[in-house]
Amino acid sequence: MNVLPLKDDSVAAKRAQFTVVPLRHPWRWAAAAIVAILLLLLLQAVVSNPNLQWPVVASYILNPIILRGLWVTVGLTLVIMFFASVIGMIVALMMLSPSKMLSLPAAGFIWWFRGTPALVQLILWYNLSLIFKDITLWLPGLGTVFSVPTNTVMTPLVAAVVALSLHEAGYMAEIIRNGLKSVNRGQTEAALCLGMKPSLLLRRIVIPQAMRVIIPPTGNETINLLKTTSLVSIIAVGDLLYSAQAIYARTFETIPLLLVATFWYLVVVSIMTVGQGYLERHYSRDEAGHDPAPGGFSRLGSILMMREKWRGAQ
Numbered sequence: 662m663n664v665l666p667l668k669d670d671s672v673a674a675k676r677a678q679f680t681v682v683p684l685r686h687p688w689r690w691a692a693a694a695i696v697a698i699l700l701l702l703l704l705q706a707v708v709s710n711p712n713l714q715w716p717v718v719a720s721y722i723l724n725p726i727i728l729r730g731l732w733v734t735v736g737l738t739l740v741i742m743f744f745a746s747v748i749g750m751i752v753a754l755m756m757l758s759p760s761k762m763l764s765l766p767a768a769g770f771i772w773w774f775r776g777t778p779a780l781v782q783l784i785l786w787y788n789l790s791l792i793f794k795d796i797t798l799w800l801p802g803l804g805t806v807f808s809v810p811t812n813t814v815m816t817p818l819v820a821a822v823v824a825l826s827l828h829e830a831g832y833m834a835e836i837i838r839n840g841l842k843s844v845n846r847g848q849t850e851a852a853l854c855l856g857m858k859p860s861l862l863l864r865r866i867v868i869p870q871a872m873r874v875i876i877p878p879t880g881n882e883t884i885n886l887l888k889t890t891s892l893v894s895i896i897a898v899g900d901l902l903y904s905a906q907a908i909y910a911r912t913f914e915t916i917p918l919l920l921v922a923t924f925w926y927l928v929v930v931s932i933m934t935v936g937q938g939y940l941e942r943h944y945s946r947d948e949a950g951h952d953p954a955p956g957g958f959s960r961l962g963s964i965l966m967m968r969e970k971w972r973g974a975q
Contacts, residue, residue: 722921737900749830771835774831829886839874
């Protein structure tokens with residue numbers, strides 16, 4: 662088959678015959694102007710309002726108590742997300758099992774921990790001693806191995822980690838299950854026919870491909886979890902919000918301290934958003950390490966250019 666050479670000169674000549682007139686968007690410009698004016702008015706009202714006490718806000722940004730609470734919030738988020746991901750993976754695999762003895766308890770787990778509010782679960786775990794006075798391990802033939810009061814084990818920090826980990830695991834189980842189901846079944850069947858063990862199949866084939874589907878909602882859940890950790894201030898865990906509350910309860914500077922907490926939440930969320938973007942691009946690359954396919958407009962431009970070159974070659 663003979664390939665015709667591309668006639669770049671003829672293509673350029675044809676392009677020169679047409680006059681490109683940009684499309685007018687007067688209403689778009691009008692809407693943008695209105696939005697800009699409203700934003701400027703809002704910014705002026707916020708900056709010039711003396712009740713917001715911006716000098717006080719600036720003085721508390723790097724306060725040691727605030728920074729200590731910030732690290733507690735970040736640490737809680739990382740620890741809870743780790744346990745939620747591990748538990749969610751186990752529950753997701755149970756959901757995908759053909760055995761009803763595994764799938765039904767997993768469905769019940771998701772129904773319970775995803776269906777009840779995080780605040781209710783947090784208070785229930787914190788008050789676990791009202792249900793079980795002691796945590797006891799009893800073995801047949803040995804009797805009671807150990808027994809400790811529940812209040813000794815279920816401290817506010819432990820209650821926060823347990824409650825929010827189980828609550829978040831209900832969401833992570835569904836995210837991971839959908840990601841695992843997105844992998845083409847033909848690939849798993851081919852790997853099993855080649856004699857690959859299920860554990861190796863999961864690590865080398867299923868999970869790497871499922872990460873493309875799992876990462877975006879997991880990033881959103883992590884950001885949401887960071888803000889949900891503010892609930893632990895109710896049970897006196899020294900997170901960012903609790904630290905701000907402890908200060909303004911003494912100084913009565915409520916609004917400035919809330920603005921300080923809001924500032925640090927926005928900073929951490931912004932950093933996590935950037936990290937999520939890098940992870941998404943990493944797991945969206947193909948086996949050759951190329952970046953994802955360009956968006957719709959880029960693909961359309963490539964198609965039109967190829968079409969024009971083909972016409973010029975005729």
